[in-house]
Amino acid sequence: EVQLVESGGGLVQPGRSLKLSCAASGFTFSNYYMAWVRQAPKKGLEWVATISTSGSRTYYPDSVKGRFTISRDNAKSSLYLQMNSLKSEDTATYYCARHGPSTEGIGYFDYWGQGVMVTVSS
Amino acid sequence: DVVLTQSPATLSVTPGERISLSCRASESVDTYLHWYQQKPNESPRLLIKYASQSISGIPSRFSGSGSGTDFTLSINGVELEDLSIYYCQQGNSLPRTFGGGTKLELK
Numbered sequence: 001e002v003q004l005v006e007s008g009g010g011l012v013q014p015g016r017s018l019k020l021s022c023a024a025s026g027f028t029f030s031n032y033y034m035a036w037v038r039q040a041p042k043k044g045l046e047w048v049a050t051i052s053t054s055g056s057r058t059y060y061p062d063s064v065k066g067r068f069t070i071s072r073d074n075a076k077s078s079l080y081l082q083m084n085s086l087k088s089e090d091t092a093t094y095y096c097a098r099h100g101p102s103t104e105g106i107g108y109f110d111y112w113g114q115g116v117m118v119t120v121s122s
Numbered sequence: 123d124v125v126l127t128q129s130p131a132t133l134s135v136t137p138g139e140r141i142s143l144s145c146r147a148s149e150s151v152d153t154y155l156h157w158y159q160q161k162p163n164e165s166p167r168l169l170i171k172y173a174s175q176s177i178s179g180i181p182s183r184f185s186g187s188g189s190g191t192d193f194t195l196s197i198n199g200v201e202l203e204d205l206s207i208y209y210c211q212q213g214n215s216l217p218r219t220f221g222g223g224t225k226l227e228l229k
Contacts, residue, residue: 037166045158045166045209047218061123061217095165107172107213108156112165 002026004096004113011119012086022079022096022113029077030054033099033106036070036081038092039115046092049081050099050106064090086120093117124148124212126221133229135200141183144222145210154214157195158187161206169208170195200226213226 002115008020011040036048049070051061058070069082079096097109125148135141145155153173158166168177170186173193183198199203205228210221 044222045211045220047220050218058225059216099169104171105154105213107154107218109158109166110168110177110209112167112170114165 002111004111006096006113006116009116009118013122014088014117014120016086017084020081020094030074034079035097035099037095037097040092088120091120123217124215125195126210126212126219128221128224132225132227134227136229137200137202139200140198141200143195143208145221147191150190151212151214153189154212155193156211158209159206190196
């Protein structure tokens, strides 16, 4: 059974940093692109970052580019999101998500974690 | 960025009826359009991939259609457990974008 378990969320002041982790199990982690997707309170979904199987390629939307860094440790089956210069608009539930098989491209997210809340406030 | 517009924002339904939800893209996404269901206080779940391809474990009453800029998610015989928010998402270009969602509520 595929499991994705996020951790590391909490309350942080604007301008500070926070690092999220995602522990993966139930599949061969190193074979899949992985992503972070967030959801502000009572709002819709927003893609935040994607990383290739080896970690050599990363992708971000403009809203977080230069502030957030996605990384992975395939030996530990773990995904990370380093968030710097946090803003109030970064307040959201952050989901770790697995992309579909690379043979199908990286277009969709087939498994999601339960999410971790990040609140940016003074 | 590709903007996905979902309509209606809210749909009141009666159990057993067939319904259709719309997702319109600001530019063609071919069939790189995927649908998710998010029940209250749960994570999203993939329902349909590539506009019309079914997902293992998803009830057969869910189906998708469309290509280019106009897409539809249909539920043939709505059940109470289907009361959720439904999102479309495009995988044709970066950044990946989601629609604003359609909420199904009980009539």
